[in-house]
Amino acid sequence: METVNGNQDRSEEKERTAEAFKAFLLKNNPKNNQNLYDHLTQLLIKVMDERPQNVLDVFEDLSRDVKRGLFEQKQNTLRDLPQTTAAELLAEQQRQLFSCTEEADQEDELVDTPFPNVSEIGFYLEQAGVGLGRMEMQRVFLAIQQLIKSEALQHCRLWGKILGTQSSYIVAEAEYKEGEEEEEEQSIEDTAVGETGEAGAQENEEDPLPQSSFKPPPVVPKEAIGTGANKCVYYVCSEAGLPWVKLPSVTPAQITIARQIRKFFTGKLDNPIDSYPPFPGNEANYLRAQIARISAGTQVSPRGFFQAGEEEGDEEDEAPRDSYEVNLDFECIPVAEMVESLSSWVHHVQHILQQGRCTWVNLAVKPEEETHDDDEEEEEEEEGALTEVGPPLLTPLTQDAGLFNTPPWSSKISSALTRQHAVAVLRSNLWPGAYAYACGKKFGNFYVGWGLKYTGKGFSPSVPPLPQKEYPSGPEITEALDPTLEEEQAEKEALEEQQAEQESLEESDEEEEEDD
Amino acid sequence: MESNSLFYSLEFVAGSGDTLNIEQRTALQTSFVIMKKNYKFNRVLFWGKIRCLNGDYFIAQGRGEDEMKDKMNLYSFNCMDWFLLPPATDSMMEEVSRAAGGFFTGDPSFVYEHVEIRQRADGDEEEEVVTKVKEESRLAVTVHQIDEEVSVVPRGAFVRSLHGLVQVNRSFGGLSHSEAAKLDNFLHFRKPKNLKKKSIMEFGDLTPALDFMDVLSDDVPKGSWSLQFESAGTTCVLRSLLWLGLTFYHVPMTPQHGYVYIGDGTKNLNLPFML
Numbered sequence: 113m114e115t116v117n118g119n120q121d122r123s124e125e126k127e128r129t130a131e132a133f134k135a136f137l138l139k140n141n142p143k144n145n146q147n148l149y150d151h152l153t154q155l156l157i158k159v160m161d162e163r164p165q166n167v168l169d170v171f172e173d174l175s176r177d178v179k180r181g182l183f184e185q186k187q188n189t190l191r192d193l194p195q196t197t198a199a200e201l202l203a204e205q206q207r208q209l210f211s212c213t214e215e216a217d218q219e220d221e222l223v224d225t226p227f228p229n230v231s232e233i234g235f236y237l238e239q240a241g242v243g244l245g246r247m248e249m250q251r252v253f254l255a256i257q258q259l260i261k262s263e264a265l266q267h268c269r270l271w272g273k274i275l276g277t278q279s280s281y282i283v284a285e286a287e288y289k290e291g292e293e294e295e296e297e298q299s300i301e302d303t304a305v306g307e308t309g310e311a312g313a314q315e316n317e318e319d320p321l322p323q324s325s326f327k328p329p330p331v332v333p334k335e336a337i338g339t340g341a342n343k344c345v346y347y348v349c350s351e352a353g354l355p356w357v358k359l360p361s362v363t364p365a366q367i368t369i370a371r372q373i374r375k376f377f378t379g380k381l382d383n384p385i386d387s388y389p390p391f392p393g394n395e396a397n398y399l400r401a402q403i404a405r406i407s408a409g410t411q412v413s414p415r416g417f418f419q420a421g422e423e424e425g426d427e428e429d430e431a432p433r434d435s436y437e438v439n440l441d442f443e444c445i446p447v448a449e450m451v452e453s454l455s456s457w458v459h460h461v462q463h464i465l466q467q468g469r470c471t472w473v474n475l476a477v478k479p480e481e482e483t484h485d486d487d488e489e490e491e492e493e494e495e496g497a498l499t500e501v502g503p504p505l506l507t508p509l510t511q512d513a514g515l516f517n518t519p520p521w522s523s524k525i526s527s528a529l530t531r532q533h534a535v536a537v538l539r540s541n542l543w544p545g546a547y548a549y550a551c552g553k554k555f556g557n558f559y560v561g562w563g564l565k566y567t568g569k570g571f572s573p574s575v576p577p578l579p580q581k582e583y584p585s586g587p588e589i590t591e592a593l594d595p596t597l598e599e600e601q602a603e604k605e606a607l608e609e610q611q612a613e614q615e616s617l618e619e620s621d622e623e624e625e626e627d628d
Numbered sequence: 629m630e631s632n633s634l635f636y637s638l639e640f641v642a643g644s645g646d647t648l649n650i651e652q653r654t655a656l657q658t659s660f661v662i663m664k665k666n667y668k669f670n671r672v673l674f675w676g677k678i679r680c681l682n683g684d685y686f687i688a689q690g691r692g693e694d695e696m697k698d699k700m701n702l703y704s705f706n707c708m709d710w711f712l713l714p715p716a717t718d719s720m721m722e723e724v725s726r727a728a729g730g731f732f733t734g735d736p737s738f739v740y741e742h743v744e745i746r747q748r749a750d751g752d753e754e755e756e757v758v759t760k761v762k763e764e765s766r767l768a769v770t771v772h773q774i775d776e777e778v779s780v781v782p783r784g785a786f787v788r789s790l791h792g793l794v795q796v797n798r799s800f801g802g803l804s805h806s807e808a809a810k811l812d813n814f815l816h817f818r819k820p821k822n823l824k825k826k827s828i829m830e831f832g833d834l835t836p837a838l839d840f841m842d843v844l845s846d847d848v849p850k851g852s853w854s855l856q857f858e859s860a861g862t863t864c865v866l867r868s869l870l871w872l873g874l875t876f877y878h879v880p881m882t883p884q885h886g887y888v889y890i891g892d893g894t895k896n897l898n899l900p901f902m903l
Contacts, residue, residue: 169798170798170799173799197805197861198857198861199805199857199860199861199862200861201861202860202861203860203861206860238647238649238650239649239650240649241646241647241648241649241652242645242646242647243642243645243647244642244643244645245638245639245640245642245643245647245859246639247639247859248642248643248858248859251860273643273645275644275645275854275867276854277851277854277869277903278854278856279856280643280856374898374901374902375901375902376869376902376903516730517730518681518730518731519681522679522680522681522682524682524683526649526651527649527651528651528706529651530651539679541681541731544679544892545645560644560645560646561645562872564902567898568729568730569729569730569897570897570898571898571901573901
């Protein structure tokens with residue numbers, strides 16, 4: 113009997129401990145009125161419902177989810193503050209790209225459209241291993257279509273993309289249309305007037321500053337719109353769908369300075385360029401200068417695709433030709449040959465000379481001034497020594513010079529497996545990011561990169577010149593020792609003696625006069 | 629960049645201008661499966677491409693149990709036949725930094741030579757020290773350096789267990805949009821080098837399981853990263869200005885992230901002048 117009683121006691125004791133523990137688990141947390149018992153129940157229900165694999169691994173996460181679920185049901189009395197994100201704003205802008213206009217349905221316009229075949233270019237670029245991604249490409253091409261419509265451009269193509277530290281530039285290239293030159297020239301005149309006004313204000317100042325004897329070297333004149341480095345006009349936008357901005361035309365000074373500096377683009381067109389030598393202009397000008405340099409260096413086409421334009425009369429034999437036209441009899445060069453020899457590629461953009469222009473201009477000759485015979489002779493000599501002549505248009509790439517023991521171009525075939533339908537791809541090593549492709553009668557150029565030239569192992573920025581001497585050193589400005597007291601007194605005595613002598617002389621003079 | 633999601637992840641980094649064409653993508657898909665089986669990798673990453681004068685090196689990275697330590701790099705020319713890269717040692721790195729420079733040639737057996745004339749300490753005798761480095765070692769060193777200096781992961785994507793094992797965090801749900809706009813939330817995927825001593829206020833938010841790596845915002849010089857939102861503002865894209873060509877992407881609010889290097893394999897030493 114004792115054992116039975118003992119067993120009963122033990123089981124009662126067990127039950128009591130279990131109840132006590134359950135009571136402990138059911139003890140509410142005074143802060144949020146919850147207990148572990150309910151939590152575990154909910155958790156196990158959740159596990160039963162969801163049946164995740166390897167429950168033990170994610171048990172903590174499940175527990176947290178359950179706890180979090182308790183808070184979510186509470187009603188929030190705060191008003192919802194709608195925040196527009198950048199993506200939403202951009203989506204609103206890009207929405208316009210996808211609006212279909214009714215005018216496009218007319219077939220006559222479609223035949224004559226200047227808009228390039230988008231999907232074809234995208235396809236070839238992808239074969240070459242470059243591009244912005246299929247969806248992005250589509251968006252960019254739609255944006256270019258919008259640009260063509262809004263600006264009524266003649267020829268427009270996607271030039272490329274220049275990466276920046278804060279945002280990037282998508283660049284479209286177009287040809288100048290007639291009548292645009294006048295507008296630009298007018299704006300230039302306006303700025304010129306502004307400069308003279310400032311000069312006038314300086315003259316009016318009462319105490320003019322000392323004039324510097326430094327004469328700036330003559331400014332190389334800008335190339336006329338539609339020729340040389342300003343042959344094309346460029347539009348940029350930071351993201352497809354955002355408004356296009358037209359870049360200003362480039363000056364030779366900007367090109368020469370751009371060659372000496374090395375800066376990242378920031379993505380803001382009005383950003384000043386902090387550099388030495390100082391760059392004349394802001395980031396828009398710098399961008400334009402780099403685009404001109406890249407275009408001149410890397411825009412290539414298969415040999416024979418373009419032929420020299422027929423010039424009006426042969427009087428301009430010496431001047432480098434700057435026009436070409438599409439050769440209608442062009443026979444396509446086989447892809448294998450395009451890959452193997454650089455001689456089957458030619459430049460179709462003029463080389464930019466050291467001067468920063470495509471056609472050399474003689475700065476020594478000033479048409480307004482009548483010069484003496486001797487001077488003219490000297491000038492002729494100088495001219496002979498200094499004249500720069502770049503390679504003519506449509507020069508094959510084999511004549512390109514390499515830098516730092518690096519060949520200027522690398523070529524490859526896009527596919528090793530299906531060679532018969534492959535694309536010939538040319539990659540510039542001097543301008544990393546510049547590509548050209550050719551396949552049959554199609555070819556294209558594309559640039560995507562940071563807009564910087566290859567500099568070999570390192571780039572050393574030019575050092576500012578030594579400070580100039582302010583004045584020629586002379587007795588007026590050299591510092592001397594102050595005289596001592598004795599010296600001053602001696603000087604004073606000497607002066608007094610002089611005065612005394614003079615007085616005596618004058619007296620004698622007077623006496624003489626009296627004698628007369 | 630995870631090989632399983634290579635197709636759509638390449639679209640996210642395509643804003644830098646370089647992609648793979650369809651032939652290379654299909655070849656990679658096939659060869660990665662074979663590589664994973666042969667080398668017994670847990671997962672395979674497409675690491676990137678190094679442009680050469682002739683052809684390109686495609687680089688893949690296999691990861692083992694420990695994501696940070698068990699790494700192996702392989703290279704290929706045709707995306708199909710893969711060759712193992714030797715691990716980069718300190719002596720190799722020194723030799724490469726002395727001898728090699730400029731573009732890669734595209735031939736792994738190409739030898740870079742560098743002749744240095746040193747004066748002996750005891751006399752006026754001059755000694756010619758010739759350093760010879762094979763391009764394969766240069767490639768190994770370059771890949772190692774890029775991984776050490778600019779490989780990026782978002783905060784929380786990897787956890788370190790108590791035993792020091794680094795693994796993918798299964799419950800990582802991605803950074804929020806506002807978090808993704810800050811460099812503080814991106815970490816260098818390497819052993820911490822200069823883990824800054826944080827003040828007690830900052831330390832409150834950190835977890836030793838997640839914050840065991842260096843933060844990008846502590847990098848010197850400031851501004852060696854460019855952070856942008858691309859693909860219609862939906863993807864956070866980070867580009868290194870120190871190694872031009874390294875692009876990292878992360879889609880906020882999803883666990884998708886990855887980086888790829890497509891460039892010429894040279895470090896941008898001119899960075900201080902260019903900012």
